[in-house]
Amino acid sequence: MKSVQAIERWITAIESSKQEACAKEQQIKAIVDLWKFADLYDQGTTITQKGELQLEDSDGRIDKISVATSDLFLTPKENAISKILSEIETEFSxxxxxxxxxxxxxxxxxxxNFDAAEILKLKSEIISGIKGDVILYKYVERIRKLPSSEFRIVNRDFRILECSYEDIQRAIDQNYLLQSDQRQWLVIVLSAVDNNCRSFLIDETIKTAAFSSGFEKIFLFDFYTSEIIELNINAKAGTAIKGVPLVASGVA
Structure with a gap:
């Protein structure tokens, strides 16, 4: 892993450059995203320059890989928690x-993050809490019961946003391969802060279906939970544009 001092020098150089503030912010974020991803993926990985990783295989051979990072901004959907609470209200009513x-x-x-099985566990916990069952709670902190003329459940700030296969494929399609013989990876960065939620519901299809892309490897990386999902790829010829930076927040 590249030393903290080297990363700090890159960031300082960007901050002191004459670029627009937005461009500086994107480049710094891309460096930090890649830095954290590389450390989690393989602590022996070296960041040799912005957007490039150096890996050593089992035979001691060094390989350099060009890595683009791309932020994933999900299309606003119904809060998965709201759907669960509505189902419970109907059942108890x-x-x-x-x-x-x-x-x-x-x-x-x-x-x-949640998948379909964990969402069912979450729903079961809420039902158990309302009934007063004594169980080991993983997701529910507390349930406050107040007088009311009807059965209602409220949730102030817990928001789960669904991440679908279509969301990922759309993000992949927005990124282009560079005209290079170098291996090229894409890291799609998922951030609860950027998407204004507390967690994500990961569509099970994302882990099983194949995505169409020319990248050698593609990863879905949750910055805050540190979860890395390597996606299956149905290889296709990518659009090679020499000298044109990758779309989104990648650093070429």
Whole structure:
């Protein structure tokens, strides 16, 4: 891994350049994203220059790989939590007056993203909490029960945004291969802060289906949970444009 001092020198050089503030911010973010990804992917990886990784194989041979980073901004969708709470409200409303009240559900910060199975576990926890069951809670911090003339569940700030196969393919299509004999990877960066949510619901198709791309490898990288998913690729000839920077926040 490139030393912290070297990374800091790159960032200082960008900050002191005459580029527009937005361009500086994008370049610095790309460096930080690549730095963290490389450290998690393989601590023996060296960042030899901005946008390039140096890997050593089992035979001791050194290979340089051009890596582009691209921010993934998801299309706004219904909060997955809202859908779950609506389903629970319907189920409990059919039970009569026994559970009639206003339930304010507070959640813990998730340590990883959700898939379909974990979403069902989350729903089960909420139901158990409302019923007063004694279980080991992973996601629910507390449930406050208040008087109400109807059964209602409220959630103030816990937002789960769905990440679909189409979202990923769209991000891939926005990035181009450079005209080079060098191996080229793409790292798609998922950020809860940038997408204004607390977590993501990862469509199971993302982990099983193949994406169309000319990149040798593509990774979905959650910056805050440090999760890395290597995507399956159905190789195709990429659009090679010499001298044209990669779309989005990649550093060529």
């Amino acid at each position: 059919e039970l009569g007056d026994r559970y009639r009240a206003l339930y304010n559900v507070e959640f813990r910060n998730p340590e990883a």
